[in-house]
Amino acid sequence: MTAVDTPAPRLQGDTTVAVPAAATTPEPTGRGVKSLGARVLLFVVLALITVAFIYPFLWLLSASFKPQGEVFDNKLIPETFTFDNYISVWSEAPMALWLFNTLLVTVLATVTVTISSAMVAWGFSYFRFPGRTALFGVVLATMMLPGAVTMIPVFLIWDALGQVGNLTPLWAGNLFGSAFYIFLLRQFFLGLPRDLFEAAKIDGANNWQIFWRVALPLTKPALIVTALFEFQAAWTDLMRPLIYLRDSDTFTVPRGLKSLVDRFGFAGEFHWEIIVTASVITTIPMIILFFLGQRHFVQGIATTGSKG
């Protein structure tokens, strides 16, 4: 082959804002406030806001340890401390089953969307083919489409396939990649040095091997961001479980929590302590997820915005 065929670097001016660049942004230079008085004031204000942001969590956690009559007493330390709610929530609702369903859907959704989006992103960043820019434009354009426009026919498709009532519609769409993650991962791929892949090619690696063995391991940070974002999205989703799940035994935790609100919050007996406890159980995995992947979450979001 001649130089003609050696693909030129495919970075485009407007897309070179690569993820790694943002990921290695050194912690702040910023405009730190210097004078002591101003700093004290600043930290007092920040501390007060911190309390405001943390308080709802503490309120919820504390309420989950209170007996029925004291849920609304707004005391941070429960007057009567009880674990009963955490026991009765399992008997009042198939909590274990809900957690299992949610975990299953979330893991499947995360794994499938991460791999498929990475594949598609790779297809759009490594190869050169006619119509590439236009086709990628279509990928980006789909992000603008409100979910409502496709919601009904997509439901009808799953209905025709006999999947309404199953967990499948909650994750199987992820087999086909997701525009936002494709965008995110492509940015990252474009930032990788091309020589590596040319070298692998010369060593006899085929397309799949270049992708799987060379490119993917280098893309770990972006893959983690994708996985974390999707894990959160899948775990917390309410609308699709509302559309697709019918039987309480198939519910995810958010859908189940909604059914508890309907049962114990609105109609009949008021058992807010059960709702509160179920809310804690629904939320805690997400808090853990955040602390496990904090850095990646923050960098992932910061990167999203830098495309302005």
Next chain:
Amino acid sequence: MTAVAPNEVLPAPSPKQPRGGRRRETRGALLFISPWIIGFLVFTAYPVFYTGYLSFTDYDVINDPELVGFENFKTLLEDPKIALSLRNTFVFAAMTVPAQLLVSLGLALLLDWAGRASGFFRTVFFLPKMTPPVAIGVLFLLLFNGQSGFINTMLGAVGINGPAWTTDAAWIKPGLVAMSLWTVGGSVIILLAALRSVPQELYDASRVDGARFWRQTFHITLPMISGALFFVFIVETIAAFQSFSEAYTAFFGAGNSTYSNDAALFYSIYLFQQAFEFLHMGYASAMAWILFAIIMIVTFVQVKVSKRFVFYEGEQR
């Protein structure tokens, strides 16, 4: 490969080689892109057209769709709940978007000023964003409860008689807006990243020119991050127009017969009800197209108007 002697290349006409390589490359690309192409055709392209078709039909899932012309759109115009839900959605968006922008900008500035110590606070501000929307709906009902909620207890402590946030039609949307401010963490991170990338030289130069803190903030900081502000503005607006989960959890669903929820009937909620509770698939499809049109128009206007205020680095003015 590149070391091939010229005379060896000559026999095989050179245009052919690259074309074969090009074709091979296209095939490789298609293999990698194929999941998206299939997904796009099945789950996006076909549904978009099918929704368009359904919007001209009467369809209840059980019987075949029946063409009814513009009937759905005519009904739409006369449906008082459409007008109500549109008004609710616009009012909510008009309150929540500016509020979120201001609060997230304020918090981002505070974090920027805090310099190296900001890490902990950034974590705290982001944490609520992790809360599932259902749980936020529950928290709203509890914290904003008119009689014994935490918010009104606090207001009472300073002598304000708080409204019935969850039942008084006039206060439901302001309450939801206040609740939405709890989850501005994502926008804060985006704006903070933008603040951190403002070149220090600009501040140094302006200090030499005698510009003080506030002057710098208004004449350097804000213009330099206007791109990120605009991004947050657009994203928050689109999200506000589609907001569903929190209000649905707090006010709709199987159980609620205890109080009026008209004030919380957002367009997305009404659309969901029409489609999946009343099984008016044709009507809901028409509604979906209207929503799409509204979002496009609003975004277009925002882009046009903001052009005058948004500054991108390297841009000629």
